[in-house]
Amino acid sequence: xxxxxxxxxxxxxxxxxxxxxxxWLMPLRYGSESAEHNAVRQAAGLFDLSHMGEIxxxxxxxxxxxxxxxxxYISALEPGRARYTMIVNAEGGVLDxxxxxRLAPEEFMVVANASNYPMVAAELTERxxxxxxxxxxxxxxxxxxAVQGPRSQEILATLTDADLGGLKYYAGLPATVAGRPxxxxxxxxxxxxxxxxxxEGADAEPLWAALTEAGEPYGLRPAGLSARDTLRxxxxxxxxxxxxxxALTPFDAGLGRVVRFDKPGDFVGRAALEPLKDVxxxxxxxxxxxxxxxxxxxxxPVVDAGGAVVGEVTSGAPSQxxxxxxxxxxxxxxxxxxxxxDIRGSHEPVEVVxxxxxxxxx
Amino acid sequence: MSSIPxxxxxxxxxxxxxxxxxxLTLTVGITAYAAEALxxxxxxxxxxxxxxxxxxxAVGEVESTKSVSDIYAPVAxxxxxxxxxxxxxxxxxxxxxYGEGWLFRVxxxxxxxxxxxxxxxxxxxxxxS
Numbered sequence: 001x002x003x004x005x006x007x008x009x010x011x012x013x014x015x016x017x018x019x020x021x022x023x024w025l026m027p028l029r030y031g032s033e034s035a036e037h038n039a040v041r042q043a044a045g046l047f048d049l050s051h052m053g054e055i056x057x058x059x060x061x062x063x064x065x066x067x068x069x070x071x072x073y074i075s076a077l078e079p080g081r082a083r084y085t086m087i088v089n090a091e092g093g094v095l096d097x098x099x100x101x102r103l104a105p106e107e108f109m110v111v112a113n114a115s116n117y118p119m120v121a122a123e124l125t126e127r128x129x130x131x132x133x134x135x136x137x138x139x140x141x142x143x144x145x146a147v148q149g150p151r152s153q154e155i156l157a158t159l160t161d162a163d164l165g166g167l168k169y170y171a172g173l174p175a176t177v178a179g180r181p182x183x184x185x186x187x188x189x190x191x192x193x194x195x196x197x198x199x200e201g202a203d204a205e206p207l208w209a210a211l212t213e214a215g216e217p218y219g220l221r222p223a224g225l226s227a228r229d230t231l232r233x234x235x236x237x238x239x240x241x242x243x244x245x246x247a248l249t250p251f252d253a254g255l256g257r258v259v260r261f262d263k264p265g266d267f268v269g270r271a272a273l274e275p276l277k278d279v280x281x282x283x284x285x286x287x288x289x290x291x292x293x294x295x296x297x298x299x300x301p302v303v304d305a306g307g308a309v310v311g312e313v314t315s316g317a318p319s320q321x322x323x324x325x326x327x328x329x330x331x332x333x334x335x336x337x338x339x340x341x342d343i344r345g346s347h348e349p350v351e352v353v354x355x356x357x358x359x360x361x362x
Numbered sequence: 363m364s365s366i367p368x369x370x371x372x373x374x375x376x377x378x379x380x381x382x383x384x385x386l387t388l389t390v391g392i393t394a395y396a397a398e399a400l401x402x403x404x405x406x407x408x409x410x411x412x413x414x415x416x417x418x419x420a421v422g423e424v425e426s427t428k429s430v431s432d433i434y435a436p437v438a439x440x441x442x443x444x445x446x447x448x449x450x451x452x453x454x455x456x457x458x459x460y461g462e463g464w465l466f467r468v469x470x471x472x473x474x475x476x477x478x479x480x481x482x483x484x485x486x487x488x489x490x491s
Contacts, residue, residue: 017401032456033427034402226401226427293405295425318404318427325404344430 005050006143006204014222021225022115024051029224036227037320040190043219044149046211047228053117053139054198055110055124062106065131068267069124070098071250073260077102082170082187085258086250087120092272093246094253096120097238099187101172109172109183109198111144113240127268143204147211148194148231150360151218156195158214160184164195178210189228191235191358230317233326236287236356242298242314243285243328251276252330254285283311283330287357288341288350290325296341296350302329303347305338313341321358328355364394364487367460371474372483375434378460382474390436391464392424392455395487400426403455408433408444408466415439415468417476422465424455433465437474443467 002025011018016027027048029036039045057066063075072085082101086094096116101109112120121137128135147156153164162175162184172185180203188194199207212220229239238244243253250259251273259273290296295316302311316327327341327350336352366372371379376396380389397403405425415421415435422433444466448454454463478486 017398028428029401032402230427294407295405295430297430318425 005048006201007048007050007145007208010205010208011048016222016224019225022051022113024114026051027222027224029226030222033224033226033230034320036221036223037230039219039221040149040192040223040227040231041321042150043221044147044151044155044194044215045190045223045227046208046215046220047146047148047223048143048204048208049146049196050143050201050204051114052144053112053114053120053137054142054144055112055117055121056136056138057108057110057124057128057133058136059106059131059133061131062108062133063102064265065124065128065133066100066108066110067263067265068131069127070100071259071267071269071273072100073263074100074102074108075263079104080171080173081168082172082185084170086255087123088250088269088273089246090268090272092249092269092276094240094244094248094250095123095246097240097244101183101185103172103174103183116240141201142198143201144196144198145204145207145211146188146194146196147215147220148188148190148223149192149220151215151220152192152194155211155215155218155220156184159210169193178207180207182207189235189237190231191237191356192231192360229315230320233315233317233328234319234321234356234358236328238285238328239315249273249276251279252281252283280333283332285314285355286329286331286336287353287355288313288316288327288329288339289322289353289357290327290341291349291351293325294343294348295325296327296329296343296348301342302331302350303340303342304334307347309342310334310339319357326357364398365460366393366395366480366484366487368480370460370480371477372480372486373434373436373477374486375436376487377434377436379436379474379477382477385470385474387442387467387469388437388439388474389464389467391459392433393483393487394459396431397456397459397463400424400429400431400455402427403452406448406452406455406465408449409441411441411444413441415441424452435468436477437468437470437472439468439471441466442469
């Protein structure tokens with residue numbers, strides 16, 4: 001039985017197609033997922049992301065505990081700022097990718113993926129034991145609503161006095177939105193400007209209603225997980241379980257920059273990762289654009305001109321922004337000309353491109 | 363509840379078939395129920411004109427943002443016409459599944475006895491949703 005979010009009634013009233021995602025009953029789409037995707041690129045979209053986990057780490061040594069537990073340099077983070085980071089195992093394998101917000105000098109919020117947060121909370125608790133810090137999983141208490149797209153700031157500004165113009169990308173600000181306390185974060189997973197609003201579960205429905213009304217003149221529409229996936233894919237953003245797994249290190253995923261060897265002290269994974277930092281990986285995460293119209297999908301083999309398997313697709317979808325199917329894939333080092341994806345037995349040509357596929361105009 | 367026109371026949375694989383009463387050339391498409399379940403259709407592959415098909419053969423595919431499904435031949439026969447418009451604009455499957463979104467026409471060889479009536483198909487899909 002999938003777990004509903006506090007917004008389940010809203011999704012049902014909107015006629016959403018609901019789906020199980022990581023044990024949660026989530027809106028897959030409300031109508032046309034292509035229209036939802038395009039709304040986020042051109043105007044704004046409203047997302048229920050209440051399945052994400054919020055784990056708080058507080059105390060005099062909270063920063064040191066996170067420096068030890070995660071690969072990032074968390075103690076260097078200014079209060080009010082956020083960082084994309086990862087938690088790895090002792091072998092350097094990625095257990096989850098995270099965003100850490102420093103809410104106050106001794107208070108951090110770690111946002112983890114729905115499929116992983118109970119494990120992340122348990123790992124953080126274990127890793128923080130030697131520190132004067134408390135780990136508290138508050139995922140059940142908080143809902144997360146995101147407004148993403150170029151009109152997001154105008155829409156949100158009608159509901160809050162907070163200084164949105166002064167809020168930088170990857171920063172967070174406690175504020176009041178539609179009369180309710182919210183943490184406003186300028187973060188997202190779409191490749192657009194936008195905000196993520198962390199609120200108490202009971203405030204999610206009134207907040208959603210207020211945003212829907214405020215966004216109407218700007219073309220805001222509710223958007224489901226299907227649009228979220230195609231948006232993040234176009235933006236070249238990894239999804240845990242597709243591009244990231246415990247079998248891969250951050251270096252394997254081309255995200256070695258998140259591992260901060262320059263921070264003081266030991267951290268879980270340092271010994272395993274340090275020797276890898278200057279070694280070029282034998283496989284690389286690349287972007288693929290299909291020449292034809294059939295879509296390369298998760299798990300499909302990538303083959304070279306001779307038909308030998310040289311890689312595997314991790315995510316693929318039709319791209320609204322490019323008008324052609326796109327995919328991310330791990331591909332062996334070697335010539336990139338003449339590659340194809342084995343789509344159910346037929347080798348469909350693909351072009352290897354740099355990520356991301358889509359970059360917004362700033 | 364998606365529409366299930368009375369005058370058509372259906373398969374368990376969510377195809378509709380028109381023209382069974384004439385017994386000559388049948389038109390095949392996918393149902394509104396299937397189109398809604400798939401989401402936005404982005405690619406349609408239809409069989410070649412002249413191809414000889416047996417009932418149950420995979421003769422094409424319908425691909426949406428999130429998934430891909432085979433199209434099965436509902437009857438045995440020869441493909442006499444395919445819908446070039448739906449190949450060019452696969453969204454016709456979503457916007458007009460029983461009309462402009464038709465997929466192919468087949469000249470029936472043998473019978474079409476195993477097809478479902480509208481009532482039977484309605485019972486099938488109400489059990490699935």
